[in-house]
Amino acid sequence: MHEHWYPAPAKLNLMLRVIGQRDDGYHLLQSVFQFLDLHDDLRFASAPSGVFRSFGGPVGLAPEKELTLRAARLLAERCGVCEGVEITLRKRLPEGGGVGGGSSDAATTLLVLNHLWNCALSRAELISLGTTLGADVPIFLFGRSAWAEGIGEILQPMPPIPELPYLLVHPGVSVATAEIFRAPELTRQHPPSTISAFLGGEQENTLEPLVRSRYPVIAECIDWLRAQGLRNARLTGSGACCFAEVPEETANDVLLDRLPASWRGWLVRGCNRHPLLELLPEIPAGA
Ligand SMILES: C[C@@](CO)(OP(=O)(O)O)[C@H](O)COP(=O)(O)OP(=O)(O)OC[C@H]1O[C@@H](n2ccc(N)nc2=O)[C@H](O)[C@@H]1O
Numbered sequence: 001m002h003e004h005w006y007p008a009p010a011k012l013n014l015m016l017r018v019i020g021q022r023d024d025g026y027h028l029l030q031s032v033f034q035f036l037d038l039h040d041d042l043r044f045a046s047a048p049s050g051v052f053r054s055f056g057g058p059v060g061l062a063p064e065k066e067l068t069l070r071a072a073r074l075l076a077e078r079c080g081v082c083e084g085v086e087i088t089l090r091k092r093l094p095e096g097g098g099v100g101g102g103s104s105d106a107a108t109t110l111l112v113l114n115h116l117w118n119c120a121l122s123r124a125e126l127i128s129l130g131t132t133l134g135a136d137v138p139i140f141l142f143g144r145s146a147w148a149e150g151i152g153e154i155l156q157p158m159p160p161i162p163e164l165p166y167l168l169v170h171p172g173v174s175v176a177t178a179e180i181f182r183a184p185e186l187t188r189q190h191p192p193s194t195i196s197a198f199l200g201g202e203q204e205n206t207l208e209p210l211v212r213s214r215y216p217v218i219a220e221c222i223d224w225l226r227a228q229g230l231r232n233a234r235l236t237g238s239g240a241c242c243f244a245e246v247p248e249e250t251a252n253d254v255l256l257d258r259l260p261a262s263w264r265g266w267l268v269r270g271c272n273r274h275p276l277l278e279l280l281p282e283i284p285a286g287a
């Protein structure tokens with residue numbers, strides 16, 4: 001159980017639209033998710049019954065909030081597993097960055113422990129378990145580029161979309177997702193969009209105007225990407241990361257050299273398949 005490191009990739013919201021709100025306050029969204037070749041890595045070691053520990057997660061986060069531990073406990077309870085687990089995280093994804101790092105760590109934990117503990121849950125069962133951990137967890141369990149509705153848990157595969165190179169930038173602030181969704185000035189009733197409208201170029205993120213106005217450095221970041229001549233610069237999720245398409249086969253490293261010192265940047269590529277599809281045995285889809 002010790003030796004493997006398992007990837008937990010980042011996601012981008014290639015478009016995101018808020019179209020309503022549920023009675024419990026959660027917002028109804030439409031979004032196109034694609035994975036990136038940028039990932040955290042997780043390693044799992046068996047531990048005695050009742051022992052759930054993690055190393056390398058966000059500094060200062062209480063263990064009961066750390067998402068890999070919450071995922072491991074949830075799966076153990078659901079499946080009556082009598083083992084514990086020690087999870088080591090090698091974090092690369094910026095926290096609270098809109099690239100789903102914590103959610104992806106949780107999904108990788110569910111997928112890998114489902115295999116190592118022989119739980120034999122179907123993908124559909126893992127998705128309903130994962131949804132209780134966060135609205136972003138289901139896409140990582142679904143495992144393919146998807147069109148999402150509901151709060152992000154109603155997923156259907158996208159037709160193949162280009163796996164483009166992007167410049168991803170974190171402008172050094174942390175956005176509290178809950179604060180953005182709570183804001184009185186958030187427009188909550190955009191008319192619904194469609195997959196074909198997305199493919200035709202309707203790719204905006206309707207959280208962007210509000211995030212820009214509350215976090216001027218994020219507005220500065222999107223404007224900086226545009227000033228570099230990059231196409232389609234926008235926000236992912238509720239931020240703080242912004243991204244833009246970069247030209248294929250060009251010396252894009254110069255863009256990283258030009259980044260303001262307090263920002264972090266990565267040259268990445270979109271991926272239509274989750275990397276664990278190649279590393280774990282196939283899981284039945286389930287109902
Ligand atoms: C906005 C998105 C788009 O992919 O991404 P991120 O920016 O977080 O990566 C997600 O919907 C975020 O998913 P996630 O980060 O898992 O959110 P959660 O922990 O479930 O929710 C944090 C808080 O945001 C609000 N929330 C979240 C999702 C949603 N559809 N409606 C909401 O109103 C709720 O107030 C909730 O308490």
Ligand SMILES: Nc1ncnc2c1ncn2[C@@H]1O[C@H](COP(=O)(O)OP(=O)(O)O)[C@@H](O)[C@H]1O
Nearest residue numbers: 065066067095096097098099100101102103105
């Ligand atoms: N393993 C983890 N990695 C990152 N964040 C985590 C983890 N476990 C819990 N969290 C919490 O989840 C919050 C959201 O993190 P993350 O998923 O990285 O951001 P986002 O949803 O904006 O993409 C963080 O503020 C952090 O406190």
